[in-house]
Amino acid sequence: MPGRSISIILVILCAAPLLGKDIRIVTTTSDLKSIVEAVGGDHVSVNSIANGKQDPHFIEARPSYMIQLRKADLFIRIGLELERGWESLVLEGSRNRKIQIGSAGHLDVSSNIERLEVPVGEISRAMGDVHPLGNPHYWLDPYNGRKIALTIANTLGAMDPENAADYAANAAAFSRQIDMAMFGIPADESMWQQQLSGELVPTEAGWHALMAPHRGKKVVTYHRSWTYFLRRFGLVSAGELESKPGIAPSPGHLKDLIESMNDSDVPVLIVASFKSNKAPDLVATKTGVKVVKVPYSTHGNAAADTYIAMIDQVVRQVAAAFNSSEGD
Numbered sequence: 001m002p003g004r005s006i007s008i009i010l011v012i013l014c015a016a017p018l019l020g021k022d023i024r025i026v027t028t029t030s031d032l033k034s035i036v037e038a039v040g041g042d043h044v045s046v047n048s049i050a051n052g053k054q055d056p057h058f059i060e061a062r063p064s065y066m067i068q069l070r071k072a073d074l075f076i077r078i079g080l081e082l083e084r085g086w087e088s089l090v091l092e093g094s095r096n097r098k099i100q101i102g103s104a105g106h107l108d109v110s111s112n113i114e115r116l117e118v119p120v121g122e123i124s125r126a127m128g129d130v131h132p133l134g135n136p137h138y139w140l141d142p143y144n145g146r147k148i149a150l151t152i153a154n155t156l157g158a159m160d161p162e163n164a165a166d167y168a169a170n171a172a173a174f175s176r177q178i179d180m181a182m183f184g185i186p187a188d189e190s191m192w193q194q195q196l197s198g199e200l201v202p203t204e205a206g207w208h209a210l211m212a213p214h215r216g217k218k219v220v221t222y223h224r225s226w227t228y229f230l231r232r233f234g235l236v237s238a239g240e241l242e243s244k245p246g247i248a249p250s251p252g253h254l255k256d257l258i259e260s261m262n263d264s265d266v267p268v269l270i271v272a273s274f275k276s277n278k279a280p281d282l283v284a285t286k287t288g289v290k291v292v293k294v295p296y297s298t299h300g301n302a303a304a305d306t307y308i309a310m311i312d313q314v315v316r317q318v319a320a321a322f323n324s325s326e327g328d
């Protein structure tokens with residue numbers, strides 16, 4: 001009896017949102033997914049559009065993402081125009097009014113972040129792919145991971161007041177985990193501030209212990225993705241391989257960069273795992289710089305299976321490259 005089976009299916013479909021009480025969340029990046037999992041626990045189900053091995057500036061707006069978004073209760077983005085090239089396509093394609101920009105189901109977690117590199121004056125195409133609202137790569141500072149968790153907990157608590165205390169407790173536990181990974185001991189806000197300004201003595205363990213000996217050292221990066229990370233650990237940017245933001249390295253720019261790197265001591269070149277080796281290898285051959293290929297999102301490599309594991313990978317790889325450059 002086809003009529004009957006159709007009505008059974010309809011009953012199941014209609015009842016599904018009531019039975020499964022999960023808040024259905026789609027995030028733009030795998031880091032946001034990892035943090036949502038930590039904060040939302042059993043109360044949410046979450047998918048990410050970018051998988052951690054892709055460049056989040058350039059995601060193809062596939063129909064499968066739009067289908068995923070059609071049923072979402074909440075869409076979460078990094079913002080500051082990181083997703084500018086594809087977000088509006090997948091949102092419009094989803095035809096889900098709940099999650100459009102300006103709706104309650106659209107969350108931009110950059111709202112509580114201290115932005116760096118907000119351009120002053122007019123921006124033109126000639127400047128490359130400049131992010132006009134400031135540098136969006138803020139998730140690479142673990143302190144901002146704590147802030148993202150708090151923003152997500154507040155939003156989930158407002159959507160689902162019954163479980164608000166769970167979300168707040170999970171975000172607090174997540175923050176404590178980051179504190180422990182950073183300092184090896186429980187920490188508070190003031191320790192993060194002292195660490196940022198270089199006043200905190202090296203702790204015995206944690207990311208601060210690994211990176212404190214390298215404060216003030218120079219690094220070159222591929223894209224200008226590492227501003228927040230470098231600032232957090234007191235490292236100094238000595239330029240990028242890209243000739244302008246988002247514009248592939250040109251031979252002329254690389255030549256100038258190699259010259260300036262040979263004039264000053266730049267021990268480390270940080271490259272996101274999904275970037276080509278070509279320009280980094282060339283620069284390494286001409287300067288002797290150590291190239292570190294790091295995940296820059298969760299799942300960017302096999303060991304980076306959570307947000308905290310991703311930061312841990314980056315810190316360990318960069319610290320190891322500095323240490324080995326000292327032996328040269």
Ligand SMILES: [Zn+2]
Binds near residue numbers: 057131137223224
């Ligand atoms: Zn960028």
